[in-house]
Each structure stands twice: as structure tokens, then as C-alpha cells.
Amino acid sequence: xxxxxxxxxxxxxxxxxxxxxxxxxxxxxxxxxxxxxxxxxxxxxxxxxxxxxxxxxxxxxxxxxxxxxxxxxxxxxxxxxxxxxxxxxxxxxxxxxxxxxxxxxxxxxxxxxxxxxxxxxxxxxxxxxxxxxxxxxxxxxxxxxxxxxxxxxxxxxxxxxxxxxxxxxxxxxxxxxxxxxxxxxxxxxxxxxxxxxxxxxxxxxxxxxxxxxxxxxxxxxxxxxxxxxxxxxxxxxxxxxxxxxxxxxxxxxxxxxxxxxxxxxxxxxxxxxxxxxxxxxxxxxxxxxxxxxxxxxxxxxxxxxxxxxxxxxxxxxxxxxxxxxxxxxxxxxxxxxxxxxxxxxxxxxxxxxxxxxxxxxxxxxxxxxxxxxxxxxxxxxxxxxxxxxxxxxxxxxxxxxxxxxxxxxxxxxxxxxxxxxxxxxxxxxxxxxxxxxxxxxxxxxxxxxxxxxxxxxxxxxxxxxxxxxxxxxxxxxxxxxxxxxxxxxxxxxxxxxxxxxxxxxxx
Ligand code: ZN
Numbered sequence: 202x203x204x205x206x207x208x209x210x211x212x213x214x215x216x217x218x219x220x221x222x223x224x225x226x227x228x229x230x231x232x233x234x235x236x237x238x239x240x241x242x243x244x245x246x247x248x249x250x251x252x253x254x255x256x257x258x259x260x261x262x263x264x265x266x267x268x269x270x271x272x273x274x275x276x277x278x279x280x281x282x283x284x285x286x287x288x289x290x291x292x293x294x295x296x297x298x299x300x301x302x303x304x305x306x307x308x309x310x311x312x313x314x315x316x317x318x319x320x321x322x323x324x325x326x327x328x329x330x331x332x333x334x335x336x337x338x339x340x341x342x343x344x345x346x347x348x349x350x351x352x353x354x355x356x357x358x359x360x361x362x363x364x365x366x367x368x369x370x371x372x373x374x375x376x377x378x379x380x381x382x383x384x385x386x387x388x389x390x391x392x393x394x395x396x397x398x399x400x401x402x403x404x405x406x407x408x409x410x411x412x413x414x415x416x417x418x419x420x421x422x423x424x425x426x427x428x429x430x431x432x433x434x435x436x437x438x439x440x441x442x443x444x445x446x447x448x449x450x451x452x453x454x455x456x457x458x459x460x461x462x463x464x465x466x467x468x469x470x471x472x473x474x475x476x477x478x479x480x481x482x483x484x485x486x487x488x489x490x491x492x493x494x495x496x497x498x499x500x501x502x503x504x505x506x507x508x509x510x511x512x513x514x515x516x517x518x519x520x521x522x523x524x525x526x527x528x529x530x531x532x533x534x535x536x537x538x539x540x541x542x543x544x545x546x547x548x549x550x551x552x553x554x555x556x557x558x559x560x561x562x563x564x565x566x567x568x569x570x571x572x573x574x575x576x577x578x579x580x581x582x583x584x585x586x587x588x589x590x591x592x593x594x595x596x597x598x599x600x601x602x603x604x605x606x607x608x609x610x611x612x613x614x615x616x617x618x619x620x621x622x623x624x625x626x627x628x629x630x631x632x633x634x635x636x637x638x639x640x641x642x643x644x645x646x647x648x649x650x651x652x653x654x655x656x657x658x659x660x661x662x663x664x665x666x667x668x669x670x671x672x673x674x675x676x677x678x679x680x681x682x683x684x685x686x687x688x689x690x691x692x693x694x695x696x697x698x699x700x701x702x703x704x705x706x707x708x
Contacts, residue, residue, distance in 0.1 A: 208278050212288060215271050218262065219295055220488050225259035227446040234444050234452060238436045249318060260310065263302045272296045287485060290674040294490055297370070304353045313346050317617050324616035333587055333605045340615060341583045344576055347619040351577070360577045364622030368497035369629060371676040374574065377625050380632070381567045384691045389597075391699065391708075392560055395548045396599075398706040403544035408532045412457040412465070418528055419455055419469040422521060426507070427661040428453075428473050429480055440613075441468040443475035443504075448487050451479045463545065467508055474507030475500060477661065481669025491672040499677045501630025502637060503668065509559055509631075510638040510697070511660070515542050516653040546705055552594060552602040553611055559631075560698055561598065566628040568593045569612070573621045633681060635694035637668065640685040 205213065229252045236248050262268070275292050282289035320339040327335040347364065354363035359374035366373075420435055438454035445451035453472035457465035478494055486492040494500035511517055515538075518525075522538045533541070548558045554565035572589060575581035581589055590609040591601050602608030610616075614623040641663045642648055651659045667684045675683065682688055702708070 208275070211271055211274050212278060212292075215268075215275060215292070215295065216489065218265075218268055218271070219291070219490055222259050222262050223488055223490060223492075225255050225262070229255035229259070230444050231446050234446075237438045237440070237442065238454065253314065256314075257307075257311070260302065260307060263298065264307070268295075269299055269303070272299060285671075285674050287489075287491065287674070291489055291491055294673055298490065301367070305350065306353075309349065309353075313350065313619075316342060316346060321613070321617040324610065324613070328606050328610045331604045331606045331610075333610060336610065336616065337583055340586075340620075343615060344583060344620050347621050348577060350619060351621065359574070361574055361621045364619055365625060367622055369622075369626055369677065370496060371678045372498075372625070372629070377570065377629075380689070380691060381563075381570065381628065384563060384628070384632075384695070385567060387691065387695045388560065388564060391702070392548070392550070392564075392598075394708050395560065395702060395706050396550065398708060401543045401547040401705075402540075403547045405533065405536045405541060405544045406462040407460050408462075409459055410462050410465075410529060410532060412459055414528050415457045415462070415465040416455060418525060419465060422524070423469060423473045425655065426470075426473060426477075426657050428476055432480055433476060435469075441472050443472045443479070445476075445479040445493075448479065448482045448484060448492055451476045467512065467545075470512040471504045471508040474504035477507065477664070478503040478669050481661075481665040482672040483670040486672045491674060493673055495673050495675065495680065496629075496677040497626025498629025498633055499668075499680070501626050502633035503664070505630050506634040506638055506664075510634060511652065511657075513545055513559070514649070514652065515539075516649045518542055518545075519653045520655040543705060546702070548702065548706070550598045550600050552598075552600055552607045560702055563628045563631060564597050566624050568597060569614075569624040570628075573624070577621050629677075629689070632689060632691055632694045633677070635697045636681065636685050636687075636690065637664075639693040639697070641667075 232248060232252050232255070236244070236252075240248060272292065272295060279289050279292040284290075316339075320336070320343060323339055324336050327333070348360065351357065351360045351363045354366075357363050361374045365377070416435075416437070423435070424430060432449045433451045433453065436452065436454050437456065439456060441454050441456050443451065443453045453469070453476045455465060455469045455472065475494075478500060479492075482492050494503070518538055518541060522541060526533045546558065548560045550561060551557060554562070554569075557565055568590070572581065572586065572593070575589070576583070576586070587605060587609045594608070595601050602611075641660060645659050645663060648660050648663075651657070668680065671680065678688065
């Protein structure tokens with residue numbers, strides 16, 4: 202019988218400690234899922250407390266000095282293992298998480314999350330009443346706390362760097378500003394050319410579509426695409442999201458509107474992309490912190506790839522449109538697949554980020570990213586924020602929001618999180634998804650024909666093999682370089698939208 206050496210025992214202890222932290226986090230996520238789906242409204246105060254208690258215990262375990270000592274003791278062990286082995290990857294990731302958590306005092310984290318919960322409540326009410334004055338003092342405190350959080354990580358180049366590192370580790374403000382500037386230069390003339398072209402009629406999507414029938418359609422479609430209902434489920438919630446408690450229990454939610462087919466369909470395909478990612482992680486990583494998505498950008502890329510590159514393509518609807526027509530014959534019977542394809546890809550300069558098309562979407566992100574930096578660096582006060590917001594919408598998109606609810610108060614992020622580090626992941630996701638899909642098509646040029654025939658396995662398999670199964674073994678930059686052979690670039694995305702929308706709008 203083989204006995205474990207002393208160092209192997211230490212590694213087993215590390216795994217067991219990290220496993221407990223994962224369990225606590227999964228339990229608090231499950232409470233959150235319930236809160237967002239089936240919990241009666243009366244449960245809210247107790248639920249907030251229960252989640253906070255679990256988070257506090259997991260934070261204590263994560264910042265336990267004994268965990269720090271174990272990570273020190275395992276340095277030689279880590280060096281002897283291959284870089285991408287589960288062992289070395291786990292130690293590397295755990296060390297990063299440990300160091301990040303140790304930088305920030307627990308009392309500060311408690312104050313921040315209390316403030317965030319309070320602000321969210323105020324915002325939810327104020328937004329419907331279009332009352333920016335009501336959230337202003339809360340947002341001012343959020344700005345102070347965001348600065349304070351960043352300052353626990355001295356030595357940064359720009360103040361947003363440590364905040365970005367929380368969700369998109371490995372990139373920084375300077376790199377992003379440069380990418381965004383290049384992208385903006387490509388987007389503005391394209392948007393102007395589209396605005397001058399003959400407009401697309403998307404009336405087909407705005408009829409009366411029974412919501413239960415929409416849900417049934419989405420369920421059948423995502424099962425066909427590869428979502429595993431034995432290891433997940435689909436429910437309804439006001440804000441669609443995906444959440445996993447294990448590789449074998451990854452759930453998504455959908456939101457439908459009777460008069461807008463876009464919302465139900467594409468939010469479902471989007472969330473399914475997030476869910477396929479987590480369902481596709483290698484089973485050997487189950488129960489460890491490696492069993493998750495690498496970064497906000499890489500996670501978003503998986504969602505956008507299925508939502509946009511796949512589900513907004515003509516090939517996709519060659520296969521699915523007869524299904525959709527079958528359940529909505531009265532509404533779609535007279536509408537051709539081509540007309541439908543145009544409608545779901547309509548470009549319009551609208552004030553709302555979440556409703557934005559593929560061409561204008563990134564401008565919404567850049568506006569927020571720039572404003573965050575200006576606020577954190579003290580060049581823009583919260584008092585002047587609404588005006589600065591409207592001004593940027595005027596100059597970038599040629600529109601002015603009619604009120605704060607569709608302007609500066611539209612997104613939940615600043616009102617439930619920090620200012621800074623919250624938005625870049627969306628544009629990173631769009632760029633990464635195009636870069637990955639271009640590579641997938643180079644290796645498997647048959648993918649579009651497969652999609653047209655309702656065979657999604659070739660693409661799904663490629664993603665599992667190259668992205669999903671690795672979990673968090675690599676950083677986003679490492680994996681992108683490994684899979685596509687180049688660092689992150691705007692070029693694949695620009696090629697993709699130029700070709701697709703150039704054809705759609707006959708530019
Ligand atoms: Zn997403």
C-alpha cells in the first residue's frame with residue numbers, strides 16, 4: 202500500500218480547506234438563486250442576513266493564516282508539477298485569491314457590502330421614480346469606498362487597475378484604453394454608414410407572442426444546442442442570470458416579453474452560453490476553485506459567442522426558423538427567414554446598453570469605462586455625472602436619454618457594486634468571442650454547414666476541448682494566446698461586424 206508523503210498530505214489539506222470554502226460559496230449562491238426566483242418577498246431581510254453569514258465564514262476561512270502557511274510550504278511541490286497540472290494550477294490560483302483577500306481588512310469588506318445592499322434598495326425605488334437626487338449621496342459614498350478599496354493595493358499605475366484585477370485579472374487600464382480607442386475609431390464611421398442606409402423593419406418581433414410558448418421553444422432549442430438538463434434547469438426571473446453550484450448543477454434563468462421576441466430568445470441563448478461553459482469544465486476539477494470561469498471577459502465571451510456569432514447568424518435560423526414558425530404560425534407565417542434574420546440584427550442608436558445591437562454595444566461600455574476613470578481620478582464629481590453621461594451619449598451615439606432611468610440610472614452595477622472594474626468585461630467578451638470563433642472556423646470550416654443542419658456538436662466539442670474543460674487553470678491572456686496563437690486583438694471582431702453588417706445594410 203502506498204502511503205502519502207508529508208508534502209502530499211499538505212496538498213490534501215489545502216484541497217480540503219479550499220473545498221470547504223467552495224461549499225460555503227455554493228450554499229450562499231443557492232440562497233441567492235432562490236431569492237431571485239421563488240422566494241416570497243417577505244423572506245428578503247432574513248435572506249440577506251443568511252447570505253452575509255455564509256460569506257463571512259468563507260472569508261474567514263480564505264484569510265486563515267494557516268492557509269497562507271500551507272501555500273508557503275507547497276512552493277517546491279508546485280514547482281515540480283507541470284504548470285497546467287491541476288495541482289500547480291490550484292496552488293497558483295489559491296495563492297492569488299489568498300493574497301487578494303489579505304490585502305483588504307474584513308471590516309472594510311463588511312462595510313462595503315452593507316453599503317451596497319442599502320444602495321441597491323434605494324436605487325431600485327429611485328430608478329422607477331427617475332430620482333437621481335435620492336441616490337446621489339449613496340453614489341458619492343460608493344465612489345469613496347471604491348477609491349479606498351483600490352488603495353489597499355498600492356503601486357498601481359491607474360486607480361482602476363486593482364478594481365479591474367478582481368474580475369479581469371491580467372489586463373489593466375492602459376491596455377484597455379488603447380484597445381477601446383482603436384475600436385471606437387472603427388465603430389463610429391460604421392455606425393454612421395448604417396444610420397444613412399435604408400432602415401430595417403423589425404415589426405415582426407413586436408407582435409403578441411404567448412410567453413409560455415416562448416419558454417417552451419427556448420427550452421427545446423437549448424436542449425438541441427447542447428445544454429444538459431440533467432445537470433441544470435431553466436427558470437424565470439426579472440433579470441436573467443446563470444449560476445452554478447457544481448459542474449453538475451448549472452442553472453439559468455430567462456425573461457420574456459409578449460411584445461418583444463428578441464428578449465426571451467437572445468437572453469436565453471446568452472445565458473446558455475455561460476452555462477455550457479461551466480457544464481463543460483473537466484470533472485477532475487469539481488469542488489475546487491478551478492471549477493469556474495477564468496474572468497468576466499472570458500465568461501462573457503462564451504455567452505456572446507452562442508448569442509451572437511451562432512444564434513444571430515443566418516445558418517442558425519435556416520435550421521430553427523421552421524421550429525419557431527411552427528409555434529407562432531399566426532405571427533410569423535408570412536415572414537421570410539431573411540426578413541426575420543434582418544429584424545434580429547437591426548442596428549439602432551438606442552439609450553439602453555442591454556438592448557443594444559452588436560455594432561453599437563461596445564460604445565455603451567466605453568462611455569461607462571471612461572466616466573468611471575474620470576470619477577475615480579477626481580476629474581468628475583457625482584453631481585456632474587448625469588450631465589457628463591448625457592453629453593457622451595450625444596457625442597458618441599447622437600442621442601440624449603429622455604430621463605435618468607434610461608440614462609445614468611439604467612445599470613445596476615454602480616448601485617450594487619463598485620465604481621470601476623465593472624464594465625470592461627462586456628467588451629472584452631465581444632472581442633474574445635470573435636477571436637475564438639474565427640479560430641474555430643479556421644480549424645473546422647464545416648461549422649456553419651453543421652449549424653444549418655442542426656448539428657451543434659462540432660462547435661460545442663471544439664469549445665469544450667479548447668476552453669471549457671480547463672476551468673481556471675490559465676489566465677484569460679494565456680488561454681487566448683494558446684488557443685488562437687495571438688494576443689487579444691480588435692481585428693477579428695472588426696472583420697466580423699464589417700462583413701456581417703456590410704452585407705445586411707449593403708454598405
Ligand atoms: Zn453575460
